[in-house]
Each structure stands twice: as structure tokens, then as C-alpha cells.
Amino acid sequence: MTTHFVGDTAVLTGRSLRHVTRSLDTIITTAIMPVAIMLLFVYVFGGAIDTGSESYVDYMLPGILLITIASGVSYTAFRLFMDMKSGIFERFQSMPIARSGVLWAHVLTSLVANLTSLVIVVGVALLMGFRSGAGVPAWLAVAGILILFTLALTWIAVIPGLSAKSVDGAGAFSYPLVFLPFISSAFVPTDTMPGPVRAFAEHQPVTSIVNTIRDLFTRQPVGTDIWIALSWCAGILIVAYVFAMVTYRHRIS
Amino acid sequence: MTTQSTTTSAIRVHDLVKAYGELRVLHGVDFEVERGSIFALLGSNGAGKTTVVKILSTLLKADAGTVSVNGFDVTTREADVRRSISLTGQFAAVDEMLSGRENLVLVARLRHLENPGAIADDLLDRFSLTDAAERRVSTYSGGMRRRLDIAMSLVGNPQIIFLDEPTSGLDPQGRIEVWRDIEDLAARGATVLLTTQYLDEAEHLADRIAILHGGRIIVDGTLAELRKLLPPTEIEYVEKQPTLEDVFLAIISDAGNDRSVGTDE
Numbered sequence: 001m002t003t004h005f006v007g008d009t010a011v012l013t014g015r016s017l018r019h020v021t022r023s024l025d026t027i028i029t030t031a032i033m034p035v036a037i038m039l040l041f042v043y044v045f046g047g048a049i050d051t052g053s054e055s056y057v058d059y060m061l062p063g064i065l066l067i068t069i070a071s072g073v074s075y076t077a078f079r080l081f082m083d084m085k086s087g088i089f090e091r092f093q094s095m096p097i098a099r100s101g102v103l104w105a106h107v108l109t110s111l112v113a114n115l116t117s118l119v120i121v122v123g124v125a126l127l128m129g130f131r132s133g134a135g136v137p138a139w140l141a142v143a144g145i146l147i148l149f150t151l152a153l154t155w156i157a158v159i160p161g162l163s164a165k166s167v168d169g170a171g172a173f174s175y176p177l178v179f180l181p182f183i184s185s186a187f188v189p190t191d192t193m194p195g196p197v198r199a200f201a202e203h204q205p206v207t208s209i210v211n212t213i214r215d216l217f218t219r220q221p222v223g224t225d226i227w228i229a230l231s232w233c234a235g236i237l238i239v240a241y242v243f244a245m246v247t248y249r250h251r252i253s
Numbered sequence: 254m255t256t257q258s259t260t261t262s263a264i265r266v267h268d269l270v271k272a273y274g275e276l277r278v279l280h281g282v283d284f285e286v287e288r289g290s291i292f293a294l295l296g297s298n299g300a301g302k303t304t305v306v307k308i309l310s311t312l313l314k315a316d317a318g319t320v321s322v323n324g325f326d327v328t329t330r331e332a333d334v335r336r337s338i339s340l341t342g343q344f345a346a347v348d349e350m351l352s353g354r355e356n357l358v359l360v361a362r363l364r365h366l367e368n369p370g371a372i373a374d375d376l377l378d379r380f381s382l383t384d385a386a387e388r389r390v391s392t393y394s395g396g397m398r399r400r401l402d403i404a405m406s407l408v409g410n411p412q413i414i415f416l417d418e419p420t421s422g423l424d425p426q427g428r429i430e431v432w433r434d435i436e437d438l439a440a441r442g443a444t445v446l447l448t449t450q451y452l453d454e455a456e457h458l459a460d461r462i463a464i465l466h467g468g469r470i471i472v473d474g475t476l477a478e479l480r481k482l483l484p485p486t487e488i489e490y491v492e493k494q495p496t497l498e499d500v501f502l503a504i505i506s507d508a509g510n511d512r513s514v515g516t517d518e
Binding site for chain 2: 004007008011012015018019022023086087088090091092093094095096097252
């Protein structure tokens, strides 16, 4: 059956990408919230936030990019949930195809849709004055980290997508993920936070990822943050993948 | 190589048992379906009809018993079973964001067939969906969706077709159209197993009827055999009134005449 894996996954990915291109509102909605938060922070709160010498839009863009992904993956859960509910998932599973291609198609679609939203958000940031002196290797490193983070959150999204009982349930998991950057170094330096909050902020995945991307954008040495960031992403990816597979086997036994 | 058993049975189910946790749904189900026939599995809601279909189509694993489809054991030869069958589930499993034609092309590609476009056009024609081919399925009526759903099941001419409550939720006209399609399938040599809770549907379509009740097949036979189970018919004379369905169908088939039964003028 594995002989068809690539071909079947390609056909199924083409199908769910059509869902994205035919409901462009999902990409725009994904981009609107982070853009709104960016406008709010830069033009309302930003003046009162002291981040040192950097311009505030440069400072907070990494966190905004993570929020974009966190809200984008809720559509992945939604699309998967709709496939489960409509019965088309079962139709595919009863056909002579590489079965795992059905899930991988959703994962690849999630990657494409989120990268598109990220490009829109970076475009708006450029209009708002975001500038980076980063060279091609640094941009590629940023893209690599964002792709890894998207994959990790996408596999988290697969779990409610497969197991939710309602549309609202399928998307609810993304709220805490969207909220996580607010308790991190994404918008304010963590050393202004009270002890326990600071301890949480400095030891949750978003801070190391934000710091790494920020250092790459500002051409600073990334230090050990990049390894912590990559370990978080890889760890979340593996754990989420394992749980997604358990959920999948449970649903399609 | 796919070796096919020489038996004439397309489907054999022996002593099939399935429970969901504590809830025992099937307690030893036995039946066989002859090649090229239409077999109806009749039962009320929750009798386990869908569970049987899911096990036959490799979506669920049985707890005990042996099940073979097209001569292949469903647990050890899953891939061969999937190549032999197609499943039309209880709800029309069509992709609403795609057009009717795109849905058919998708299935043809996944079945690794050549000329997916030509296969799609052929089926659209056969199911009278050519005019709606390029429209998104979200604009289709319930009957059109069901017909597309069945058409999708026929891509690649599978030998055995499972139809789980194919007419539930359809209006009388849509139901008759689906009936015609099912008869057409059998006429082309496919084996059809359908589940239904409508007695008249089983009576109308099936060569053989099995009643699933309390987790077992309690009766299995042709319509004539089932009729013999009842005491001999008593002859009574009743005036034959048209049913509401007859009236409904007669009126709507006259759509061109713009007929009205109103008396308000």
C-alpha cells in the first residue's frame, strides 16, 4: 500500500488546498487577528513599553507570527472535523489507498495555509515599519523554525479534529495557544514581570522561540535559545504526533 | 496475487460478534450474500446494521467470528477487500466545496484509474447530473447529493457495493430515483448489500432479505419465503384508495402543466 502513499497524499492535498483557495476568508481571518493585535500594540500600548533601542514593531513581530500560527491551526482542526462528520473520511478509509495519506494531506494543507497567512502578516508589518537586516540564511532559519512550530501545532490540532463532538469543540484548543505569547517575552521583556509569572514566562516554549527569531531578525548571535526552541518544537511535535496516532487508531480501529 | 475463492458467495459472515465497551451490539450474526444479488439487511434504528457494514468495509474490527468479502478475510486481506468494494455510508459522503465532477475525478484518481475525466463524465451522464456537473455540491438537493454519492461509489466498477440506508432523508421522488439506480447496479452484475429500515424498500429491491434484531439475524430468506412464515392469507375486500404518496407523485410529475388544486377563485 505504501507504493501509492506519495500519489494519494498529493491528490488528497490538492483536494483540501481547494477548500482553502475556495474559502479565502479562512486565510484572511487567520491573518486579521494577529494584524489587529499588532496595530493595537504598536500604536496604542507600544509607546509606553520600553524595550530598549529596538523599534517596537521589530520587537513584537516574532510573537505575532506565533499567534498567527496558533489561530491558523484551528482551521486545520475544523477541516478535519468536517471530513469526519460528513463521512468522507470513512469513504477514503474504505478505499484502496494509502490510509495515512488522508491525515498527511490535512497536515500539508495546514502548512501551506499558515505560511500564506504568515506572508500576509509580515507584509503588513513591513508597511508598519518593520525592518530587518537579516540575510538569506537567517530568513531561512526563521522560516525553518516557523515551519517546525506549525507542524507541531498542526499535529495538536489533529487530535480535536478527529475526536471533537462539535465544531466549537474542534476549534477551542487553539485559544490557550493564542494566549501563550502574551505571557512570554513576545510583547514585554520578562524581567518586568512578578516572580512566578516571570518564571512561567521564561520556561514556556514561546519565549525561547520568540527570542531566537528576534535574534535572527536583528542579526544577534542566537545563543542557546535556538536549541531550547528547537527542542520544544521537536518535543511538542513528537508528543502531539503520538497522541494524534492513538486518537486516529481509536477512531479507525 | 489476488486469489479469489471459487465460492458463489460474495459475502460470508459467520458468528460475527461486536461490542462497544459494555454494549453488545452483535451476538453472533450469520448470513451469506450470493454474487450478483441484492441483499437487504433490515432492522430498526440501533439494531447494528451500520456496525455490520463497517466491519464488512474494514472500518471496524470484529471481536469474534469470520467475515469474508469477495473471498478475502476482512482482517487479514484488508487491502484486497478494499479493492473489491465500495461503501456508500449513511450520510452522503460528498465534498461540498468541490463540484460534482471534481468529486468523481477525485475518487477516480484515488482508485488509480486512467482517464479520470472521462470516467467522471460518463457517470455524470448515467446519473443525470451532467447539467449540475460544474456546480458546487453545496448547491445540490438531497436527492442529487445521494445520486452523486452512489455515482462516486461506482467509480472503477467495484464488484461489491455496500449501501447503508441509501434513501434515508430523501423525498419520495429522490427515493424512487435511487431505487432505479440500485436496480441498475444489480443488472450490471454487481453484488449489492443494502441496509434499510423501510420495509417497502426491502420488498421492492431485494432478492433476499435478512432481519437483524437483538444482535442476531432472526429471519433470512426471499420475500416469498418470508411471506410463508405468516399464517395463510385471509381474503378481504377493501376499496383501494390512492396513498398520499401516489397523489404527491402524480401531482409533481405534472410539473409542466402548472396545475393547481386550489379552490380560492
